[in-house]
Amino acid sequence: MKNKIIAIGFIVILFVCFALNIIKKDEEISTSERRKLAKFPTITLENVVKGKTSEEFDKYTVDQFILRDSFRSIKSFWSNYVFRKKDNNGLFLKDDRIYKIEYPLNKEYVKKSAEKIKNVYEKYLNENMNIYYSIIPDKNYYLESDYLKIDVKDMQKVLEETLKQGALQKDALPKMEYIDITNALTLEDYYKTDLHWKQENIKKVVSTIESKMNLKDTSSINYEIKELGDFYGTYYGQLGMNVPPDKITILNNSVIENATCYNYETNKTENIYDMKKWQTSSDKYDVYLSGAVPLITIENKLNQNGKELLLFRDSFGSSIAPLLLENYQKITLIDLRYVSSTILSNYIDFENQDVLFLYSTLVLNQNVLR
């Protein structure tokens, strides 16, 4: 009897899965993983002979497998609760917060990132500018010591050493000052399901930057706080476990409301908070300055002091830029991941602006700046 159950059960499972996989309509994207799913391979003689068709078919069967997300959840559960593994595909859950291991400090990549910053410095910046740089810690930095995490101080040391080499020591160039924001943040200032910081929690960071850059202190401003709704961050889909969502909140006042954002890529002017993206994008964090944009200029219509900020940034910059606007007439955000530093002068006149290089450890630890 037992043998019958095993034999028939196995056959039934195989055939039911096979049939359902054939019947199931292929999906274009995985909303939980935020990526395009593999499609059925194009069959050509060349692809078949080279083995490309087989490879693509393997990817296709994995990506389009029935109940894919449920199976991923089972794996996460097993890895987390049975094997007691501290992470699953580099992600782990602790007190309802999802973290991704970013370890170890990749000195070579940090040096390469610093070289890119130095290239910008040497090519475009001048003695009339006030130049600063800061490192945004990833949220693991605030975990207890038995977790693997990058030490921001070590990273800053590598950055500084590379920046100091060569041109930075020339008298003609001003110093580049480091702004330490590690004490202005805590674990609670980051989303539980995402890598980013919460806009409503970074006023202390803004104050630290303002103080270091000799700007007007804006900590007393009372922003209108508007909660937009649930936010399932990037890590949520990657981990594949059930965790309560975060909330996305935007801070508003007349300066932000009247400001305009010019997107050099689309040649369109948008608002600071892109409500279209909030409704349509799979990543709700795109509500801040429309998400990944190579070059964008925010104009503060209520401030005519002529001050400008060039903010070299990654995605964290999208949510802090609106809060820095109070001190400037214009902020230009440059994302060197999506635009090469060699063509910046086609879009920006480098004169006497303030300059801030604001990058997270996650970006600096990879070789992604162009």
Add this chain to the structure above:
Amino acid sequence: MVFSSITFLFYFLPIVLGVYYIVPKKCKNIVLLIASFAFYFFGEPTYVLLMAFSIIITYIFGLLIDKYQKTEKAKIFLALACIISIGLLVYFKYANFIIENINLWLKHKVDFINVVLPIGISFYTFQMLSYLVDVYKGNAKVQKNILKLAMYVSLFPQLIAGPIVRYTTIQDQIENRTHTMEKFALGVRRFIIGLSKKVLIANVLGELVTTFLASNEMSVLYYWLYAISAMLQIYFDFSGYSDMAIGLGKMFGFEFLENFNYPYIAKSITDFWRRWHISLSSWFRDYVYIPLGGNRTTKIKWLRNIMIVWLLTGLWHGAAWNFIIWGLYFGILLIIEKLFLGKYLEKLPKIFSHLYVLILVMISFIIFNGESTSMILQNIGGLVGLGNVPLILPESVYYLKSYFIVIVIGMIGATPILKNIATSKKVEKIANVLEPIFLVCLLVICTSYIVDGSFNPFLYFRF
């Protein structure tokens, strides 16, 4: 195509099983032949012709050896067949290694040739050689039907990573084999256990091994973690594959011989090699060691025979010096045991003989995994803190905590403890009831790992 893939599990296998059991008995071998060629073609489209060519050569020479049985001609045909088969293996597997080493001595360097190792060539070449030698010796009946011979060589359960199934083991089964519900269920059980060993233990520990190799934060603890994980990974990977092959064989009515018998409980290196990759070590014993004279010769020749066998065993595993060193390392250990250490090992308390085997085997797999001599020395030296390596660092502590349960499960799973518990009379009844549920759960969990994971190498593919 790997067994632990969605393509195999939920597309290939149901189709092949369905067709196989629908067609009449006389067509079953043809179904298996077509399925096996399709299986190989999926992973190795170009080299399917090479395999077909090897089969044709083996078929023709098999007939010629049989026709001229017990004459000089048979010997010549056997020699020719061996030269062609081994020649192909040497060309595809060792040519660039030979060129690399010749170039060390040459002023004008020889260009490397542009070949990729055909998957499974070491396994099917050895199977074909065993067939030809057995026909020559009269131990096997010549196969006059080329399709049946092709089915034997290409039989997909054992084609790409063994075990090395000898023709004599299944010659009768090719003609006539039984299919019962019990055998099928045993096959399913064995397959799922093998799949779990591969997906849940070997692959997971493989991640740790890969992380270690990419790390710059070395410590004594980390070296030990690596050594133990690599040792468990290779065992669960390879024995898992053998389990799957044996299980699939049963589903299609075949009975393959066992390839592993809890090697990590061995009490000597000699004992270890009676339990590890049995089909390979017995192949070398029967087709190299004994023909060379085995131990029924002078002491010097006996020792020479052992070293030849282990040099070849090392080379069989790969065209690189670390594999040669690995083979010779075992050759020397076996000689030491045979000459004097063996008798002392027998008298030692079990715990010491087990430790002796585990440490020497662990070192052997560091050699096996080493890409260079310096890396091998560093990884062995690191175990005892050579090179001013700190005892522990945060990374090693983190990964110890993270992989602790998997390593413990691996250690227990490498012994017969669980098997003994499951088959003991006390729990037999409960085990009988729970077994189907347990197997379904394992299949679901393995599927979830395959769906989610991208880390799925088969270590023995390169052989």
